[in-house]
Amino acid sequence: MKILFKEVHELWLATQFTGFMSKTQSRPELYEYANIFFKHLTWLENDFVKNEISYDYNVNHVPIKVTHISHMINNIIARIIAVEEKLKSCKDGDITFRMQSDLTYIKSALEKLPEEEVAPAFDTKRVYPNVELSEEARDALTLFLFEESYKEYELIMVYNYSKANSNDAFLNRIFQILIDESFFHLRSFGQMMADMGILGVPRSLMEEIYKFDDLEQFLKDGIQEEIGAKEECKKLAAAVSDSSEHFASFFTFINNQENYHIALMEEALAYINSK
Amino acid sequence: MTANAHLMEHMMNPKNYGDMPENDAIGIGKNPQNGEKVAIYLKVKEGDEPVIDDISFQAIGCTTTVVSGSIITSEARDITFSRAEELISVTLGMLDKLPPEDAACSEMVALALKAALDTYAERQKDKDFPVISYIIKTDCTPKEEEE
Numbered sequence: 001m002k003i004l005f006k007e008v009h010e011l012w013l014a015t016q017f018t019g020f021m022s023k024t025q026s027r028p029e030l031y032e033y034a035n036i037f038f039k040h041l042t043w044l045e046n047d048f049v050k051n052e053i054s055y056d057y058n059v060n061h062v063p064i065k066v067t068h069i070s071h072m073i074n075n076i077i078a079r080i081i082a083v084e085e086k087l088k089s090c091k092d093g094d095i096t097f098r099m100q101s102d103l104t105y106i107k108s109a110l111e112k113l114p115e116e117e118v119a120p121a122f123d124t125k126r127v128y129p130n131v132e133l134s135e136e137a138r139d140a141l142t143l144f145l146f147e148e149s150y151k152e153y154e155l156i157m158v159y160n161y162s163k164a165n166s167n168d169a170f171l172n173r174i175f176q177i178l179i180d181e182s183f184f185h186l187r188s189f190g191q192m193m194a195d196m197g198i199l200g201v202p203r204s205l206m207e208e209i210y211k212f213d214d215l216e217q218f219l220k221d222g223i224q225e226e227i228g229a230k231e232e233c234k235k236l237a238a239a240v241s242d243s244s245e246h247f248a249s250f251f252t253f254i255n256n257q258e259n260y261h262i263a264l265m266e267e268a269l270a271y272i273n274s275k
Numbered sequence: 276m277t278a279n280a281h282l283m284e285h286m287m288n289p290k291n292y293g294d295m296p297e298n299d300a301i302g303i304g305k306n307p308q309n310g311e312k313v314a315i316y317l318k319v320k321e322g323d324e325p326v327i328d329d330i331s332f333q334a335i336g337c338t339t340t341v342v343s344g345s346i347i348t349s350e351a352r353d354i355t356f357s358r359a360e361e362l363i364s365v366t367l368g369m370l371d372k373l374p375p376e377d378a379a380c381s382e383m384v385a386l387a388l389k390a391a392l393d394t395y396a397e398r399q400k401d402k403d404f405p406v407i408s409y410i411i412k413t414d415c416t417p418k419e420e421e422e
Contacts, residue, residue, distance in 0.1 A: 061289075061292060065288070124279070126279075142283075142286075146286050146338040148336075171380070189287060198286065200288055
């Protein structure tokens with residue numbers, strides 16, 4: 001069951017990041033399938049929690065550097081088949097049935113996706129389409145995308161772990177909003193990484209990142225990190241403002257979204273302190 | 276491959292990243308300034324001199340730390356402990372040529388490797404010897420923030 005959990009986690013990442021490299025109608029379709037695999041992950045996780053089985057988010061590195069999308073589609077289908085073979089290790093018949101039904105359909109849908117050349121997503125040229133970036137702005141944007149794509153993945157998993165292991169409806173509402181927000185950011189940054197030719201799957205998380213004892217401290221640290229991210233967005237918006245109005249307004253938009261995340265974390269902190 | 280493309284490759288696909296449940300030794304490098312840390316896991320082949328048979332690392336840290344970890348662990352694979360000590364010494368000797376934030380990241384990885392070698396040596400005498408952690412000396416505050 002733990003191997004099944006790990007493989008579903010890797011399947012989700014492989015599908016999500018294949019979505020980033022696509023520039024066709026396959027992208028939204030892959031996003032939807034990635035969503036379904038993430039949902040499967042949470043089902044299996046809830047089964048662990050219900051049965052008081054310890055688990056972790058350790059995964060093997062997910063290689064995605066390919067020239068054509070069919071290579072990744074074949075890889076995803078092979079991953080689905082491996083998951084199907086291990087489904088019997090899950091004792092919950094309802095989960096098994098639902099997952100099998102989804103997997104059967106997705107496998108057949110994936111086979112119909114058109115071929116697409118995706119090598120530019122990995123060419124490391126770091127040229128953003130239709131945008132002139134100075135060397136400094138390009139380096140800053142590159143580092144920002146690596147740091148923040150990892151950070152958004154980390155936040156998705158941290159809040160997901162907290163949510164799975166809490167019965168508090170108030171906190172879980174906040175955790176779910178933060179998960180949804182991080183998904184949006186991960187997708188935005190992942191697409192930009194593919195556009196710049198620097199797409200890579202974030203590294204796996206150390207257990208102590210999500211298995212923490214002090215939620216209050218985590219939220220306080222999280223607020224500081226969001227403030228730091230806001231500053232980075234401001235700097236990037238300024239750095240690219242001469243070359244791309246669209247880019248500058250995107251980073252201003254992300255910067256302003258961080259205010260909402262901070263407000264949510266402050267709301268969670270106030271709630272914890274009032275108990 | 277240009278230097279930039281080489282670095283990009285380490286960012287996109289860090290080498291030797293991940294845990295190693297069946298390890299012979301673990302070492303930790305820490306930065307108390309910001310809570311960042313690196314863990315290095317070793318599998319060791321015994322012979323006339325111990326050799327690093329397998330190595331991996333995990334980090335709570337920035338992209339520079341991950342790139343340093345990827346490069347240093349790649350260099351350390353399949354070398355003897357004395358060669359690994361030289362690698363650590365060379366890395367630590369180059370720190371003053373790097374910007375402070377990059378130096379701190381490289382020092383953290385080098386010290387994690389040193390801690391793993393030392394943990395292994397101690398465990399030859401006492402198999403329950405705890406994992407050794409070393410703390411970096413470099414101040415990672417970028418110069419413009421100090422001014």
